[in-house]
Amino acid sequence: SELWQNVPLAPPDSIFKLTAAFKADTFDKKVNLGVGAYRDDNDKPWVLPVVKKAESIILNTPALDHEYLPITGLPEFTSAAAKLLLGPDSRVLAEGRVTTVQTISGTGANHLGALFLSRFYQWTGDKEVYLSDPTWANHPAIFKNVGIIPVSYPYYDPKTIGLNFDGFLSSLKSAPEGSVFLLHACAHNPTGVDPTKEQWNVIAQAMLEKGHYGFFDTAYQGFASGDLDNDAWAIRFFVDKGVKMLICQSFAKNAGLYGERVGALHVVSPSKEAAERVKSQLSVLQRSEISNPPTYGARIVTLILNDAELFSEWKRDISTMAGRIIDMRKELYKLLTEELHTPGNWDHIVNQIGMFSFTGITPEQSKALTEKAHIYLTVNGRISMTGLNRNNIRYFATSLDAAVR
Numbered sequence: 001s002e003l004w005q006n007v008p009l010a011p012p013d014s015i016f017k018l019t020a021a022f023k024a025d026t027f028d029k030k031v032n033l034g035v036g037a038y039r040d041d042n043d044k045p046w047v048l049p050v051v052k053k054a055e056s057i058i059l060n061t062p063a064l065d066h067e068y069l070p071i072t073g074l075p076e077f078t079s080a081a082a083k084l085l086l087g088p089d090s091r092v093l094a095e096g097r098v099t100t101v102q103t104i105s106g107t108g109a110n111h112l113g114a115l116f117l118s119r120f121y122q123w124t125g126d127k128e129v130y131l132s133d134p135t136w137a138n139h140p141a142i143f144k145n146v147g148i149i150p151v152s153y154p155y156y157d158p159k160t161i162g163l164n165f166d167g168f169l170s171s172l173k174s175a176p177e178g179s180v181f182l183l184h185a186c187a188h189n190p191t192g193v194d195p196t197k198e199q200w201n202v203i204a205q206a207m208l209e210k211g212h213y214g215f216f217d218t219a220y221q222g223f224a225s226g227d228l229d230n231d232a233w234a235i236r237f238f239v240d241k242g243v244k245m246l247i248c249q250s251f252a253k254n255a256g257l258y259g260e261r262v263g264a265l266h267v268v269s270p271s272k273e274a275a276e277r278v279k280s281q282l283s284v285l286q287r288s289e290i291s292n293p294p295t296y297g298a299r300i301v302t303l304i305l306n307d308a309e310l311f312s313e314w315k316r317d318i319s320t321m322a323g324r325i326i327d328m329r330k331e332l333y334k335l336l337t338e339e340l341h342t343p344g345n346w347d348h349i350v351n352q353i354g355m356f357s358f359t360g361i362t363p364e365q366s367k368a369l370t371e372k373a374h375i376y377l378t379v380n381g382r383i384s385m386t387g388l389n390r391n392n393i394r395y396f397a398t399s400l401d402a403a404v405r
């Protein structure tokens with residue numbers, strides 16, 4: 001038979017398909033609420049002012065060359081990234097128990113973490129990972145690629161448009177000992193629903209009791225509350241409690257460096273000596289996959305993290321982004337409840353956190369929004385809050401109101 005006859009045509013990625021449909025639409029009031037990247041109040045991508053500064057420093061540093069980085073990445077980047085995540089006073093960092101490897105953004109960190117577990121985790125039964133239902137659409141594929149079977153744990157409760165905490169907890173309790181649980185550190189994608197501190201505490205206890213392994217994914221540090229430390233709370237808490245874990249970190253959203261692919265994988269080990277062995281094997285894996293990570297984005301982030309003035313400026317930029325998202329949540333809530341008296345409860349709009357919000361609307365209502373109002377969102381009713389701005393929020397609110405009546 002002809003070559004590639006056995007290759008079935010795959011469907012296009014749903015998010016990228018949505019963007020294409022949005023671009024092709026000629027309606028002047030069209031709105032794109034599918035995009036997972038920050039937009040300013042004029043619906044434009046935003047290059048963080050601190051990033052521009054760091055870039056001009058790089059441009060004016062003639063001594064910088066284009067050599068390969070070490071296999072595990074730029075050392076000044078990996079150490080600063082670990083400190084940002086685990087805190088300046090982190091005990092595990094002081095004890096040398098953390099292995100950090102620079103990765104191809106958060107996706108690459110997820111992949112390398114999954115690959116490492118696939119090879120080296122002390123599996124007792126099938127290679128399985130517990131993923132929240134729902135989760136970031138890429139998670140199942142990333143694990144399947146390395147031979148780990150995704151299974152799901154209850155997370156979102158459509159009745160409350162909030163957390164199904166009891167379901168989550170009973171899944172933690174009934175899973176075989178030493179199971180791997182993927183946890184979104186903050187600003188859960190796609191629901192915007194996070195556990196409270198009290199709930200995190202209960203989750204940590206359950207994980208300790210069952211010896212579960214925490215696969216933390218943090219793509220939104222700073223982006224949720226506007227505060228970097230606040231958004232790292234769950235991770236630091238779990239580390240302190242001694243939950244076995246690794247963390248996947250992305251700088252795509254909080255530094256607005258989507259295309260530069262800056263991220264890191266952090267594996268916490270029981271001893272410094274174990275951390276060194278882990279590092280040696282991560283180096284072997286990384287070498288065969290990408291040889292060494294890219295330089296440019298890591299240089300930008302390194303400058304920002306290691307210079308007090310740039311770091312403060314970055315924090316201001318982060319609170320600009322998070323603040324605008326929070327303002328849009330408040331404004332949308334106000335329009336729906338006070339002005340339009342839209343049927344139903346909309347508290348979740350302000351209770352949810354981060355870039356995304358699960359509106360709780362049905363797939364039919366979601367499709368109607370796209371077909372009738374030219375508002376593009378995923379059929380599960382998820383909206384990207386950053387797609388809303390002063391110019392389109394009223395149009396969106398009235399269209400949503402019409403769709404649910």
Ligand code: PLP
Nearest residue numbers: 105106107136189217219250252
């Ligand atoms: N993890 C989650 C939950 C995400 O939402 C994303 C981005 O949307 C990522 C990881 C990784 O993104 P990137 O590879 O661009 O850093």
